[in-house]
C-alpha cells in the first residue's frame with residue numbers, strides 16, 4: 631500500500647465550511663488517540679506500507695503527544711527488520727507551525743509536509759495572513775535545514791472567483807518569500823494563477839517546496855445503518871459503475887481504532903474491523919474488504935457509501 635491514514639485526533643482549531651470536522655456541533659465529543667492504540671496502529675501499518683499520515687479529520691499537531699508520537703514513529707521505523715522504513719506525510723493546517731516547526735524539522739521520519747493553506751481563505755484576513763507568514767517562515771527554515779523534506783502548499787479552486795482573492799494573495803506572498811519577483815528566468819519568475827491548469831497542478835517554488843492546486847471535493851454522505859453493513863453482491867445485481875483505489879493504495883484507522891476503507895470515511899461507514907481486535911492484514915482480507923475491492927476491480931461500486939461518493943469520479 632502507498633499509505634495508511636492514522637487519525638491521531640479528530641480535534642481541529644479551524645471551522646472550515648467544507649469539512650465535517652469544522653462544521654460539527656461544538657458540543658460533539660472530541661478525541662485524542664491514546665498512546666497504546668497509536669503504537670499498535672504504527673506497528674500494524676508497518677506490515678503493509680512505508681508511509682503513514684496522521685489524519686483523516688482533525689489537526690494532528692494539536693495532539694498533546696504529537697512530538698512523542700514522532701519519536702515513536704522513528705522507533706518503529708528503525709526497528710523494522712525488512713530493510714524498509716516508515717515515514718510520515720504530515721498534513722496540517724499550519725496554525726501551530728510556529729510552535730511545532732522545530733520538532734517537525736528535527737524528526738527524520740517526517741518525509742513531507744502538506745500545508746492546507748486553502749483553509750485560510752475563510753479566516754479573517756489578518757489571521758489568515760499571520761498563519762501564512764508562519765508557514766512561509768517554516769518553509770524558508772526547511773529550505774536550509776531539511777533539504778530532503780518535501781513541502782506542498784495547497785491552493786484550492788484556482789479560477790473560481792470566490793477563491794481568487796486569497797489565492798492571488800497567497801501567490802504574491804510566496805513569490806516575495808522566495809525572491810520570485812519578475813526575472814525572465816523560470817526559477818525566479820513569479821508564479822501566478824495563470825500558470826495552473828488541469829494538466830499543470832504543481833509548481834516548484836524552490837528546492838523541494840511546491841505549490842499544488844486542486845479542486846474542492848465533497849465528502850460522501852453517510853448511509854443508513856442497514857445499508858452501511860451491506861456491500862454485498864448478492865443483495866443487488868446492478869451496481870453503479872465506478873472504481874476507486876482505496877484498499878489498494880491506502881486505508882485508514884480512525885481515532886478509536888476502527889479500520890475503514892478510505893480517508894474520506896471519517897464516520898466509519900465502511901468499518902472493516904477494529905485494530906485492537908485483529909491484525910491490519912487480516913482486516914484487509916476480511917469478506918467485506920474483499921467484496922468491495924473486487925467491486926472496484928470490476929468497475930462496480932458495491933458499497934452504498936461508495937455509491938454516494940463523488941471523489942471516485944476522478945478515477946476512470
Ligand code: SF4
Nearest residue numbers: 642646649652688723
Ligand atoms: S483545517 Fe482541515 S481538519 Fe480543520 S476544519 Fe479545516 S479542513 Fe477540517
Ligand code: SF4
Nearest residue numbers: 874876892936939942
Ligand atoms: S469510492 Fe469514495 S467512499 Fe468508497 S472507498 Fe473510494 S473514496 Fe472512499
